[in-house]
Amino acid sequence: MTRVNRCLNLAWKTQFRKAKLPFAQPKLRFVTTKVSSPCGRWPAGAGGYYCSSNRMIYIGVFRDVLKNPYAPNHAQFMAHEYAHHVQQLMGVMTYYGQSVWRARSTTKLAFSRRLELQADCLGSAFLRQISADLPVEQEQWDSMVEWVAANGHKNWVKNDHGKGSSQAYWMERGFNAGSPSACNTWTAPSRTVA
Template structure:
């Protein structure tokens, strides 16, 4: 089968989280805590201790090659499934949850986070908590549903990182860092998003469906080509991307996605 991955990217700027407790929702027996701050947000986040993501029913439908309407419908449905899954996960972590905004566009628009990233099919901006999805001709050529579901789940994972405090830690860490250090932090951020995205994909695999041979093809393609889109090594080499995709998919849980304490060789 012909195969290619739609590429996404996360935004670097995020607001510093409050230290105050967030009021519990009506009828809830527990209080929601503010997300952790500093390195703890990345290395020991409560989201890692929430177990597997729920197996939500996700009848997203099919994408027809060249059909912008079917692509928008599919991606909107995947986004709704992500909202359901991550709302549950944040409740288990006792962290406040809010849905991201979703914007489809036929042009490479700018946002409060800056210009459309080079090589990206879409991106997440933490400043306005919006996922931008490009409805471009080259994207619509590939109707393979799991490919696009993983792309959406990756961008959504950047929203997760914003809500749970990881994005804030990342932003603070790269503020005065040298180029090599910035790239290293970026790789840990992006590879974690790969892992969290594939953990979600595992939980909706039966509905898409994700066949074993097609998943294996995704991993082989990523190993060989995953890094070729990016002008600098800010997303990890192909084997690193494949490694974290596999970890997330096999576990179906954020517990497998702590890139911040991982060996440097796995985030190269």
């Protein structure tokens, strides 16, 4: 995970330089218990999370994670959480916060799905970019996407991360493009962010 984090730092620093935007690395903290942060309590169902208040990624190293050392899955997870930091630096998190401030619960969920699905896409685009260093065989990728399509929504009872099929769609979109430009969930049709 620390190796993937180093790659993420290099890859996103390059992207931000191309866009002539300032870049700062997030902090990374591995934990063995579900800790609180300035953003509040550990989110239910999450294996980790990003807190924009202190710009830290919290990664849970729990027993179930250690039992399943599937490198591409862990890399995708790490890249997803890192993508939330990218969203913070780009101003997407600010836009999200302002948009949901007084919105009804259904609108809040729709915005949450767009935020989370964009992170899925950005994380997958990163995986494609580093495929020479962290080989992801097509069979492994297909298996992971198939699993996400069938199970990706099961941890999120409120449907704030999107249906499994939507998660799989944005993962595939990011991986196939290998570019953040494929990840604009904010203007995408609602059927793709359900």
